[in-house]
Amino acid sequence: MRKLFFVFAFILGCGITISAQDLITKKDGTDIQAKILEVTSTEVKFKKYSNIEGPTFTLPKSDILIVRYENGENEIFDEDQKAAVLNTDKDVFPGMSYRDYKDFYNTRNYVRQPGDPYTPFWIGFADFFIPGLGNAITGEWGRAAGFFFSNLGLSLLERTQRTVVTTSEGSYYEYNGLYWVIVAARIGLDIWSICDAVHVSKAKNMYNQDLRAQRAGLDFKIEPFFAYTPTAISTNTITPTAGLTMKLSF
Numbered sequence: 001m002r003k004l005f006f007v008f009a010f011i012l013g014c015g016i017t018i019s020a021q022d023l024i025t026k027k028d029g030t031d032i033q034a035k036i037l038e039v040t041s042t043e044v045k046f047k048k049y050s051n052i053e054g055p056t057f058t059l060p061k062s063d064i065l066i067v068r069y070e071n072g073e074n075e076i077f078d079e080d081q082k083a084a085v086l087n088t089d090k091d092v093f094p095g096m097s098y099r100d101y102k103d104f105y106n107t108r109n110y111v112r113q114p115g116d117p118y119t120p121f122w123i124g125f126a127d128f129f130i131p132g133l134g135n136a137i138t139g140e141w142g143r144a145a146g147f148f149f150s151n152l153g154l155s156l157l158e159r160t161q162r163t164v165v166t167t168s169e170g171s172y173y174e175y176n177g178l179y180w181v182i183v184a185a186r187i188g189l190d191i192w193s194i195c196d197a198v199h200v201s202k203a204k205n206m207y208n209q210d211l212r213a214q215r216a217g218l219d220f221k222i223e224p225f226f227a228y229t230p231t232a233i234s235t236n237t238i239t240p241t242a243g244l245t246m247k248l249s250f
Contacts (some may be wrong), residue, residue: 010016021049023061036067037236049062085212087206094211098200107202108235113209114227118201128198131190134197138204145195158182 024032024046027071034046038057044059044067066074070089088104110120118138127134132148135141165172 022046022070025065025068026059026063027065029230032104039067046201051222072215076214086210088210092207092214096207098138098204101207102200102203105203105206107199107206110162110202115208115212116205117135118205119209120205123201124194126220128190128193131193134194137195138200140200143196147189147196151189151193154182154186154189158186188192215245 005126021033022036024036024044026032033049034057035049035052036044036046038045040103042061044061044064046057046059047054048057065076069075088101088107088156090101090104092101092104114117123134126137127147130148131151132144132146134144135146135147158179160177161182163174163176165174
């Protein structure tokens, strides 16, 4: 019984709380625990988490720095801060296809980060051996098939433009007029395939970096704590207790 009492007192004294509400951080540093109802192009509508059944409040986006949603995602409304953290000023969200965000990113600005799913060098290396393989690794099967079968078609066409000539001195190939044009086209296609695979891998990495940045971090706070706690079970006595509250929001 005494052990249970001390466990109860410890939990009460530490005041550890884990909450799953939305958190609005204004530009002046004020935090608002809320339940987000709607985010429009200019404002955010919400209810205070302490009074879910109460009135609906509205804040202009211009007053908000960041919103941390209960599922762990973050949305940055301050454009300067957003530009410093994200690779693009466009809105990205989980589940987007490459087609949806391919124009959002300038892959020349790509900087590798831990957690990036693809290594551009090895993607290009794979495509060097088999045209289209790099895109296949990144999941772009349509692009991979286009490069692979285009290369295969040119390869077969290339063979039709050379003839084996046999003489008493041996055999050799005789090349028709289009042969070197087709060879040049194959080389150009191979270079395009490699560059495209590297570009796709970098764009996908940058997209994943932005998703990680939006979800980054847990909000951890230590705040003063004051409560009445029991001091003696037999006499049912309570005394004021002060301490610190550790609060983890996600």
